[in-house]
Amino acid sequence: MFFNEQDSLSRASFLKKLAVAASASLVPGFLTASEKENNLSRTRKNVKSVIFLNMAGGMSHVDTFDWKKSSQFRGVRSSLKGLQIGEAFSRTAKELHRLNLVRSVHSNIGDHDGASAYLHTGHGRNNGFPDIPSFGGVIAKALDKGGAYFPGHITMGNKNRIIGKGGFLGNAYDSFHINNALQPLTNMKPPRNISDARLYRREKLLQKIDMSFSESIYSPEIKTWDKMHASALDFMNSERLQVFDLAQESKKNRERYGENRTGNAMLLVKRLAEAEIPFIELSIGGWDTHNNNKQKISEIASTLDPALAALLGELGSSGLLSQTLVVLSTEFGRTPHMASNGDGRDHFPRAFTTLIGGGGLPAGAVIGSTDEKGEKITADPVSVTDQVATIYAACGIDPQGNLKNSFGRPYPLAPGGKIIKGMV
Amino acid sequence: MKVLSIQKYKKVSLTILLIAGFGYNTRIFSAHEIDLILESQTGKSVELASPAVNLRRMSLLMRGTIPRLQEVQTYTPEKHAQFAATFLRERDTAHYWSEILGSMLRDRSKMKGVPFAAFQKYLAESIDQNKPYKQLVKEMLTAKGEVDKNPAGVFYVRDDGDPLQIAEYVGRVFYGRRMSCARCHDHPYDKNFSRRDYYGLAAFFSQTWVQKNYTGEFLPRERREHFSTKDGKEYEARVREWNQNVRRKMNNKQWEKWRKQNALSYAVVAYEPALGLRFPYSDDAPGGDMVDPRFPYGERPVIDEGEDRRMVFVRWLTSRKNDRFRKVIINRIWTNLMGWSFFTPLDDWAPDSEVKYPELLEHLDKKFVEQDTRLKDLMYYIVTSRSFQRREMKSEDFEAVKTPEQKWELTVTNFPARRLNAYQVFNSLRRGSQSKTLRILSADGKEKELKFNGEGNLLYPLEKEREYENSVQIPKPVREHSFLSAFGAGQRQDVDDDESSLSIDQILELLNGRTTNTLWRSMSHDKDSVFRKNFEREKDMTDVYRLLYLSLLSREPGKDEMDLLQEISTSRLQANESKFNAEMLEDLAWSLANSKEFNHVF
Secondary structure (H helix, E strand, O other): OOOOOOOOOOHHHHHHHHHHHHHOOOOOOOOOHHHHHOOOOOOOOOOOEEEEEEEOOOOOOOOOOOOOOOOOOOEEEOOOOOOEEEHHHHHHHOOHHHOEEEEEEEOOOOOHHHHHHHHHHOOOOOOOOOOOOOHHHHHHHHOOOOOOOOOOEEEEOOOOOOOOOOHHHOHHHOOEEEOOOOOOOOOOOOOOOOOHHHHHHHHHHHHHHHHHHHHHEOOHHHHHHHHHHHHHHHHHHOHHHHHHOHHHOOHHHHHHHOOOHHHHHHHHHHHHHHOOOOEEEEEEOOOOOOOOHHHHHHHHHHHHHHHHHHHHHHHHHHOHHHHEEEEEEEOOEEOOOOOOOOOOOOEEOOOEEEEEEEOOOOOOOEEOEEOOOOOOEEEOOEEHHHHHHHHHHHOOOOOOOEEEOOOOOEEEOOOOOOOOOOOO | OOOOOHHHHHHHHHHHHHHHOOOOOOOOOOOOHHHHHHHHHHOOOOOEOOHHHHHHHHHHHHHOOOOOHHHHHHOOHHHHHHHHHHHHHOHHHHHHHHHHHHHHOOOOOOOOOOOOOHHHHHHHHHHHOOOEHHHHHHHHHOOOEEOOOOHHHHHHHOOOOOHHHHHHHHHHHHHOOOOHHHHOOOOOOOOOOOHHHHHHHHHHHOOEEEEOOEOOOOOOHHHHOOOOHHHHHHHHHHHHHHHHHHHOOOOHHHHHHHHHHOEOOOOEEEEOOOOOOEOOOOOOOOOOOEOOOOOOOOOOOOOOOOOOHHHHHHHHHOOOOOHHHHHHHHHHHHHHHHOOOOOOOOOOOOOOOOOOOHHHHHHHHHHHHHOOOEHHHHHHHHHOOOOOOEOEOEHHHHHHOOOHHHHHHHHHHOEOOEEOOHHHHHHHHHHHOOOOOEEOOOOOOOOOOOOOOOOOOOOOOOOOOOEEOOHHHOOOOOOOOOHHHHOOOOOOOOOOOOOOOOOHHHHHHHHHOHHHHHHHHHHHHOOOOHHHHHHHHHOOHHHHHHHHHHHHOOOOOOHHHHHHHHHHHOOOOOOOOOOOOHHHHHHHHHHHHHOHHHHEEO
């Protein structure tokens, strides 16, 4: 059967035919023990998508959402009754009623690596078990609807040791990473100069070469290869790829989010939530303000504030917020007193803030408090493990449950973590 | 299934050989001990793979690349041992195994305070020279001084000289035991591994630390706590004295100048003989006391005062009677070459781990000692066995067996296919395309200036280039989202963190990636392309297709494959076969490189 140039096959549907042909030889993939055993069942199903906004570097709490008089920024009124927040986030301030503010998050890990691992897993860093998954991987697996391949765990911005890791859950739950929101997909299309006829010829040759090989040579990996090949073609041909195309948003909306790196990324986050991608993480860096605290935060906020306000506004007004869990958090806060250089703040894990809401959680609550300086927690402390437990519980995953790691050892999801008061 | 004892089996085999007399090809009825032992265990003798399969397997597993065209054309089973010896002398073998050991040792090309790629160079040269493994380990563990003069010391710089981290990695990599659990609590079910034991091992490395800033730098404060009270006081007095007589006499500007003048160009692995290790304080156990160094599983070492504890440890670790050290590396080499392991995981041989064929492991250990623990000697011994050359595992064999034991035995008597690792993919694409170098391109196609290496010497990581002859030249850890990372090359953050599992990224890279697309184009369009030159000589595309198969798959095309090629290329898309068909060449190259056959070693 030759490709008939007279046929008016569009390139996409042509490739689709190949995908179907490939899938026909689909064999169940070979899974490792820990991939097979870790079935995550859900009790609560409100949440279809989780957005995790990772303020990487340690967001100063007294200058932002736990505003204190000693802040380098003026305070502005927020939509949370009686609460002022840092002026740099004046637009976001108006949307805060959609989420809840937790002012009493704490940990005892003061280095970026360890604190980020803690933030993303609820566990302290553990060198002996390097394949612990980020909660992104766990949630992507729990919320996996199956069907044709499409990434369920998506990360944007900078990565580190823990961000995007599927760990022992298998590489299907490693994140699909996007470096540039304007060009999120690479290697997705064959080169333009290859005609459809040639594509067809290539696949035909490939099938021939593969046929005798897989019919004779055995290995579990070869079966996985078939599955992956089919997944790759699924992905390449997926109609859902449109979700990555920011040009489909109105110009007005693009301007509202901001035509800049952060704005584009946040807009893509919104589109991914609309497409019900289970776990979306956007890391915004630059928060490690050991010096030039005011200037650096202003710079971040210049693009983050409008983008974040736009995101919360749109999620709220469209109703998408009811099925989308939104969490904004950080590794640790920053010292309420200025550092010895006079213009910076150092790491401060003793008290920091998180915004959490959507997904059927209550809205507008303010949990916990710190003293007037922002140094000591005065009510309702929330450990990072508690925070992770709450996120899991919101997704309907039992935080006291266990998974099995690649050594067969039990991996507790959020051991001892208590759900934040009134949240789930 | 009745299994003969090894002794009896040997007698029987030798008797058969004697009775058989002349005329037998002794290479087919070899008396290789590995085969004799395995045959006595499984009750079966293995069938050999075809010469083409054997050559390709040997080349990939020893040198990290598919065979050269002339090797495909000249290899015969009689020359197997000769080919093996030649491969072992080649620099590609040193390159490839420096990647494997580099991954095991978490080598990074760029490390603060270390000359670029110094550790990889050290590993590659050590392998190339066939340095005894116990010598290599000794050099690393007892290293001292500036790392540019003694790159073995980078082993310590990697973990910043932290005794706890060092103990964990030494335990895993050289002793084959994961001990991290015991950092915080007694081992959950191994009664012989308590928290004290963990600290006992770490205590061997207490005297070592890494200076990074300036000559004569003092120990960081948190390490000074681990002196005895008396030694601690003396040390503090020295620090005070220096502060009073040197530091305080300088103003900030002078101090900055002094620091610059005395700055260390490279890190120094420093040795502080009196420095010990204190057991940590915790809620549930008393602490604060000095920990005595203890060998794993409790034996007490004899250490003279002020003696370098690491020397004592290394003597014990590499001693004749410590077979465990040797068996851990034997298992690693064996797994890479044979496709199965004596015990898994490779870095955690627990007391209750199952060990397959312990007599064979014993035998290999004996051999390894005779070979003075030289890795290339061990490799030669393994690849010259029949078992290494056993036939590929076929689907029908696998489907026929039911029990786990039968499935296991199948792996021993038939070679299980597995995916190529990132280094093998890269090097095989480069060789298979008959290109001098392979250019890595990012999605937006940015390229850099071309530079070529000289001949003869080992290749090393290149800091600024983008064209590579061998994957060893790409700095490690590889950049995220780069070609090698798509194929699983790890970030060198953990032991062996190269991933062997398949991902969508790899498939997409092979299907649509710029690096490979550019390669196919250069194969058809470059004036110097071997394929164009072949056509210029033969005037027949069929011969070019054949050359592609030999180059990329190391075999001739089958009849039905050639028939399909004829069919496809004489469609109305293309002209006749005596005209150079660049597009067909590219399409065939693409198909060969995307095939499962290319991407697996079997």
